[in-house]
Amino acid sequence: MEWLVFAPLAAVALATAVSVIVLRNPIYCALSLVGTFFALSGLYLLLQAEFIAVVQVIIYAGAIMVLFLFVIMLLDVGHEPPAWLRRDRPKLVLGIVLISLLLLELAVAIGSRVSQGIQGPYTSELVNAIGNTQLVGRLLFTDFLIPFEITSIILLVAIVGAMVLAER
Amino acid sequence: MVPDPAFFVIMVAKIVVVFGLMLLSVAYLTWLERKVIGDIQVRLGPMRVGPHGLLQPIADAIKLMFKEDIVPQAADRWIYLLAPTLALTPAFISFAVIPFGDRIRLFGRTIDLVITDVNIGLLYVFAVASLGIYGIVLGGWASNNKYALLGGLRSAAQMISYELSLGLSVVGVVMLSESLSLVQIVNAQSTAWFIVLQPIGFLIFLICAIAETNRAPFDLPEAETELVAGFHVEYSSMKFAMYFMAEYANMITVAAMATTLFLGGWRGPFLPPVVWFLVKLFLLIFLFIWIRATLPRFRYDQLMRFGWKVLLPVALANIMITAAFVAMR
Numbered sequence: 001m002e003w004l005v006f007a008p009l010a011a012v013a014l015a016t017a018v019s020v021i022v023l024r025n026p027i028y029c030a031l032s033l034v035g036t037f038f039a040l041s042g043l044y045l046l047l048q049a050e051f052i053a054v055v056q057v058i059i060y061a062g063a064i065m066v067l068f069l070f071v072i073m074l075l076d077v078g079h080e081p082p083a084w085l086r087r088d089r090p091k092l093v094l095g096i097v098l099i100s101l102l103l104l105e106l107a108v109a110i111g112s113r114v115s116q117g118i119q120g121p122y123t124s125e126l127v128n129a130i131g132n133t134q135l136v137g138r139l140l141f142t143d144f145l146i147p148f149e150i151t152s153i154i155l156l157v158a159i160v161g162a163m164v165l166a167e168r
Numbered sequence: 169m170v171p172d173p174a175f176f177v178i179m180v181a182k183i184v185v186v187f188g189l190m191l192l193s194v195a196y197l198t199w200l201e202r203k204v205i206g207d208i209q210v211r212l213g214p215m216r217v218g219p220h221g222l223l224q225p226i227a228d229a230i231k232l233m234f235k236e237d238i239v240p241q242a243a244d245r246w247i248y249l250l251a252p253t254l255a256l257t258p259a260f261i262s263f264a265v266i267p268f269g270d271r272i273r274l275f276g277r278t279i280d281l282v283i284t285d286v287n288i289g290l291l292y293v294f295a296v297a298s299l300g301i302y303g304i305v306l307g308g309w310a311s312n313n314k315y316a317l318l319g320g321l322r323s324a325a326q327m328i329s330y331e332l333s334l335g336l337s338v339v340g341v342v343m344l345s346e347s348l349s350l351v352q353i354v355n356a357q358s359t360a361w362f363i364v365l366q367p368i369g370f371l372i373f374l375i376c377a378i379a380e381t382n383r384a385p386f387d388l389p390e391a392e393t394e395l396v397a398g399f400h401v402e403y404s405s406m407k408f409a410m411y412f413m414a415e416y417a418n419m420i421t422v423a424a425m426a427t428t429l430f431l432g433g434w435r436g437p438f439l440p441p442v443v444w445f446l447v448k449l450f451l452l453i454f455l456f457i458w459i460r461a462t463l464p465r466f467r468y469d470q471l472m473r474f475g476w477k478v479l480l481p482v483a484l485a486n487i488m489i490t491a492a493f494v495a496m497r
Contacts, residue, residue, distance in 0.1 A: 025244075027244075027247070027306075027309065031247075050288045054288050054291040054292055054295045055291070057298075057299070058291065058298055061295075061298070061299060062294075062295060062298025062299060062301070062331075063298065063328060063331075066301050066302070066305065066327075067324075067328070069306075069309075069324070070305070070321060070324050070325070073305070073317060131287060133287070133348055
């Protein structure tokens, strides 16, 4: 049963992700990325992580990508062909080498099962019993309080920095 | 687990009824708006088609359907065609999690009067609402018209700015009800409506909601005097109608959200729950129309200053105060 939902979502995620890179018009690229976010959100739902699924849509599709579109439209970015169509030999070679390395690394990581890590106490039954929004909230303000606060400060610094640069 | 076939029948029935009523209300909201504004301006409003112009929305719909459908030559064809749908869909699907009545018993079954009760219902509505921007921004861009583009960009800036305060204004409600499910939020208001406990939250929600639906006095994206008609200047026929349907559907959704979050949802004495829900909904929508007829449009810098320097700090202060009370309880 799960495959019936997973396969189309994964296919959409991959197809849209590829078109982000391949398409020529930057607006189309941005929209493809929105498609990817939706497919990912669907995958999160399949894993019964409703909170993350919805936050993914609110933050990425609803806020960040709208700003991307905003900037692309304001700057009217030219419709220049992507690197792989420009026949820029050195960049093409470098790209192929890097992607091969990445794929190799992924294959090794998946093959060696290092990435599986240790099974924590939070199985999906437990998460659903508590409710995943409640659990995320509780953990953020107890076990992960300091990383959480540090992240907020980093974001705050970034905002202040942007203001300072813009005021110049 | 084999799902009960009756479950599907009930589900489809609920969806059909809600969707149908929504479409009908959207059509008749245009009539109501013209009538109310006519009244306020000492005019009659539509009178010719049917008694008191009651058939006007149907006449308008038929007219719009048979109008010539124009796609500008320099437009980005695909996105131009897609954009009105992108505006309309979110406006309609967000109603799926809003409870419009208590549990009822029908043919020996208990039926919840909500299409589906999701445990993150509130966030779902925000997620869907934030997608409505795409229809407007993309429509403005794809038309390949300077006015339309400016309207689209204004709308994006406005919605992002006000979405923030909108989200923060309901945090108090979430803290008090300890849930993101709209059904639970309504249940938490059995003793006192949240408008009593969260008057500031309600006010901010209402202001931001009007801004989110792009209605006067926040209708800068379609400011006629400066932008001709804004993002939909190139649209004609049914696609033009779809933008308007989206605006009115959004109005209904936003009013329904305000009812659910702050006015006790379907709760109320004497009358049946569904009636209470509709009465509150109607009063809020009437208020929106009244505001449109009363207030002049904001200037762009006023709009931004108000959103960021007034609404946002007040919403944050509201959260702090509510948090202090919840912690002391």
